[in-house]
Amino acid sequence: DAGVIQSPRHEVTEMGQEVTLRCKPISGHDYLFWYRQTMMRGLELLIYFNNNVPIDDSGMPEDRFSAKMPNASFSTLKIQPSEPRDSAVYFCASTTSHNEQFFGPGTRLTVL
Amino acid sequence: KQEVTQIPAALSVPEGENLVLNCSFTDSAIYNLQWFRQDPGKGLTSLLLIQSSQREQTSGRLNASLDKSSGRSTLYIAASQPGDSATYLCAVSDSSYKLIFGSGTRLLVRP
Numbered sequence: 001d002a003g004v005i006q007s008p009r010h011e012v013t014e015m016g017q018e019v020t021l022r023c024k025p026i027s028g029h030d031y032l033f034w035y036r037q038t039m040m041r042g043l044e045l046l047i048y049f050n051n052n053v054p055i056d057d058s059g060m061p062e063d064r065f066s067a068k069m070p071n072a073s074f075s076t077l078k079i080q081p082s083e084p085r086d087s088a089v090y091f092c093a094s095t096t097s098h099n100e101q102f103f104g105p106g107t108r109l110t111v112l
Numbered sequence: 113k114q115e116v117t118q119i120p121a122a123l124s125v126p127e128g129e130n131l132v133l134n135c136s137f138t139d140s141a142i143y144n145l146q147w148f149r150q151d152p153g154k155g156l157t158s159l160l161l162i163q164s165s166q167r168e169q170t171s172g173r174l175n176a177s178l179d180k181s182s183g184r185s186t187l188y189i190a191a192s193q194p195g196d197s198a199t200y201l202c203a204v205s206d207s208s209y210k211l212i213f214g215s216g217t218r219l220l221v222r223p
Contacts, residue, residue: 031209033209033210033211035211042213042214042215042216043201043203043211043213044213045210045211045212048209048210050209055208055209056208056210091155091156093156093211095209099161100146100158100161101146101158101211102158103148103155103156103157103158104155105154105155106154106155108153
């Protein structure tokens with residue numbers, strides 16, 4: 001298995017632009033998580049899905065953030081409009097039930 | 113609210129030394145505890161998963177223990193090598209499947 005796949009690996013954009021991050025979970029995993037890592041706040045859960053349905057989005061910082069999972073093999077995290085304080089590394093992870101969470105390589109987002 | 117603390121924040125040891133990383137959590141109602149390794153600029157690599165019913169897990173030179181009642185876990189690394197240099201993160205999950213992370217221990221193993 002290729003593991004969790006994320007794209008792009010790096011994204012540099014200007015304030016106000018829309019940003020879309022993509023994730024392909026490990027095949028057969030029915031839980032998908034989006035995390036954000038910053039120096040100040042460490043790793044934080046933004047939202048997670050079970051069987052493509054959002055279960056808990058309480059970590060989403062504000063309405064500028066949205067996430068979708070149209071099918072079992074694809075999820076997106078969108079920021080519109082982006083702001084400099086959104087600069088961080090965004091990780092996607094997947095798992096089955098209460099098992100190990102496997103993380104993707106992350107997307108390093110820089111908003112100028 | 114669950115809080116996870118890792119001590120020390122940074123550790124520097126000579127090659128070959130055995131070492132212990134500590135993780136503590138405030139709410140003992142966890143489903144499992146997971147240890148990760150993160151290399152600079154990279155993603156997280158899962159090292160060990162301990163279910164709440166287990167006391168320890170071993171993988172190669174790594175051994176992780178869990179004491180739910182006291183809210184503690186330790187990661188023991190035997191015969192450390194320079195390639196072990198990385199940040200080690202501890203995370204706990206409750207019934208909601210969410211992982212709550214500690215801030216990590218940055219380990220440097222000197223040749």
